Amino acid sequence: MPHVELRKIQDARQVCYAPHSHAHWSLGAVTAGVSTFRYRDASHQIRAGDLVMMNPHWVHACNPIANQPWAYLMLYVDARWMSELRYGLGLLPAPEWQDIATAVIRRPSLFHSFCEMAGGLLDEQVAIERKRQAVTAYLTTLMSELAEEPPLAPAPTPELLAQVADYLRTHCARDISLEELSQQTGYSTGHLIRAFKQHYGLTPHAYLIDQRIQLGQAVLRQGQPIVEAALTAGFNDQPHFQRTFKRLVAATPHQYRAPSFKK
Incomplete structure (x- = not known):
């Protein structure tokens, strides 16, 4: 599955990031504790049970608060593969990346489904085809629900x-x-x-x-x-x-x- 990476951090107090971006689309779940999520010019206080999303090339940083314990799972998905999935679902007019307006999601059903999907990806006993199906099914559900929200108006770039x-x-x-x-x-x-x-x-x-x-x-x-x-x-x-x-x-x-x- 070259289009997917998954990272699991169980104690993120010492895991600090300088502001950075990714070429891929990112989806994370806070599995314990609290953190500060800086995303472009906004700052969000996130906690266990929250999902966060980052568009490709959008600068962000997510770091601990006053050495408080927290943990997370982070899924990185190839933007081209993701665009083709959204296009196949009829959510995009063309298989080209379109930024997503939502930064933080607080829906228990989506959070628990994400953790279940991530657990399967980390399980070496699960066949690769089942992992592929689980990722596709979860992202299909997530993108379909997000499609009900207003699209992000792209900011003009000089x-x-x-x-x-x-x-x-x-x-x-x-x-x-x-x-x-x-x-x-x-x-x-x-x-x-x-x-x-x-x-x-x-x-x-x-x-x-x-x-x-x-x-x-x-x-x-x-x-x-x-x-x-x-x-x-x-x-x-x-x-x-x-x-x-x-x-x-x-x-x-x-x-x-x-x-x-x-x-």
Whole structure:
């Protein structure tokens, strides 16, 4: 099931994230305790029984409150696969990603069904076909229920900022200076930093690093050794890659590529 990853954290007090984003769509369940969920420019207090959702490329962070215990499950789903599922259900006009407005869901039936589905994914005795069916069935139910809510009106993205973001994603493995980006846009470096962060939630440099880590995750999933993944993702050395990876993913590259981390 290459389109799905599942992460289980039983004691998240020491699991802290810097603001970051994912190329995939994410769905999480708080299974114990409380936490602060920062999602773009909003902040949510979440607790056991809550579900949270994150659109691809939306900056977020979810961290403990004053060292209080909490635990969670997080499902990461390939955005293209998810778009095709929604399109097949008649919920999208085309099999292309459309952002979801909802950030937090408080419906016990959906929460318990999610935990049951996640338990099956973590069970090594469950056949892969049953796991695939369980994920598809759950997401079908969830998307069908969310379809009753108003769709999210997409915020317009200034063309020059969109070009900068696309350039950073495409060329993230090499060094890109603010001066280079300023020449492309005609913005001063100060104006570029402010405008980009206001729209994307990260400075251009932070966005570049975030894209490098996403690239590192992708090549690790493909089986590339950590030292090669570091170079592929644009890092000069493995220790720098590992420190940055841990800060954004809250796991080391070795932990991330371990069979027990991904299902």
